[in-house]
Amino acid sequence: MSRPFLMLASRTEEVVADDEFRNLPRLAGMAPGEAVRVRLDREPFPEIDLDDWSGIILCGSPFDVSAPEGLKTAVQRDVEAHLGDLYDRMLQADAAFLGICYGMGTLTLHLGGAVDGSHAEEISAPRLTLTPEGRDDPLLEGMPERFRAYVGHHEAASGLAPGATLLVGGTVAPVQMIRAGESVYATQFHPELDLAGIGVRIEEYAGRGYYPPEERSRVEAEVAAADVRPVHLILRNFVRRFRR
Numbered sequence: 001m002s003r004p005f006l007m008l009a010s011r012t013e014e015v016v017a018d019d020e021f022r023n024l025p026r027l028a029g030m031a032p033g034e035a036v037r038v039r040l041d042r043e044p045f046p047e048i049d050l051d052d053w054s055g056i057i058l059c060g061s062p063f064d065v066s067a068p069e070g071l072k073t074a075v076q077r078d079v080e081a082h083l084g085d086l087y088d089r090m091l092q093a094d095a096a097f098l099g100i101c102y103g104m105g106t107l108t109l110h111l112g113g114a115v116d117g118s119h120a121e122e123i124s125a126p127r128l129t130l131t132p133e134g135r136d137d138p139l140l141e142g143m144p145e146r147f148r149a150y151v152g153h154h155e156a157a158s159g160l161a162p163g164a165t166l167l168v169g170g171t172v173a174p175v176q177m178i179r180a181g182e183s184v185y186a187t188q189f190h191p192e193l194d195l196a197g198i199g200v201r202i203e204e205y206a207g208r209g210y211y212p213p214e215e216r217s218r219v220e221a222e223v224a225a226a227d228v229r230p231v232h233l234i235l236r237n238f239v240r241r242f243r244r
Helices: 014-028 074-093 102-110 195-204 213-225 229-242
Strands: 005-009 035-039 055-058 097-100 121-124 127-130 146-148 151-153 164-169 177-180 184-187
Touching: 005 014, 014 035, 014 195, 014 229, 055 074, 055 102, 055 229, 074 102, 097 102, 097 229, 102 177, 102 184, 121 195, 121 213, 146 229, 195 213
Parallel strands: 005 035, 005 055, 055 097, 097 184
Antiparallel strands: 121 151, 127 146, 127 164, 164 177, 177 184
C-alpha cells in the first residue's frame, strides 16, 4: 500500500474546509484514504517524518502571511514558525511538496522573497501562461501553454524568490507557480477548485475583500464561463509522480 499524502489545512469555515477535503483528493485522483488532513486552525502542528508521506500539500488559508506580526493570531504565528522548520527540512531533502496560495506566500518568504498586496486578485479566472521551464516540468505535463485557473487572494509574491524557478506567469500576479529544487512546488492559483468549489468560496467569503459584493453576479458569470479543467492535471501529476 502506498504512503498517504498529508494535507495541512487551516480553513476556519467548516463549509470551506469540508469542501476542500472532499474535492482536492478527488480531483487529484487519490484513492479513498490516501489523503490525511490535519486542521492547523484547531490542532497542534504535527510532528512530521518526511519518510511517512508520499508528499505534503499545504492548502490555502485565510491567513495573510504579509500581515504585521502584531496583527497575526497566536495560531498563525505558531503555524508559520513550524512551517519554517518544515521548509528547511523539505528543501534539504528535496521532498515532495505542493503549496497552494498560502503555500506560495509562506514558501516565497522562506526563500527570501517578498509578499505584499500589490498583486492581489479578486475571485476570478485569469488566463495564465507556461514559461519555457514550465513546458518542460513534469507537474505541467499535458497542460496547454495558456490556460485559466481560479484565483482569489489579498497578497502575492512581488517577484520571483531567490532560488525559485518560474513555471507559470500571469498578468496581474506575475508569479503564479514556482519550483524550488526538483520536488518543492507552489501555486498562487487554486488547482483544487472546480466550478462548484469556487461557488462555495464566493458564498462563504462574501464581504471579506475577495470581490466587490455589489458585483457578485459578474464574478459568478466570469467563473462559470471559464474552463479550468486542465489545471486539475497539476494535482494528478503531483500524485502520480510522488506516490510511493
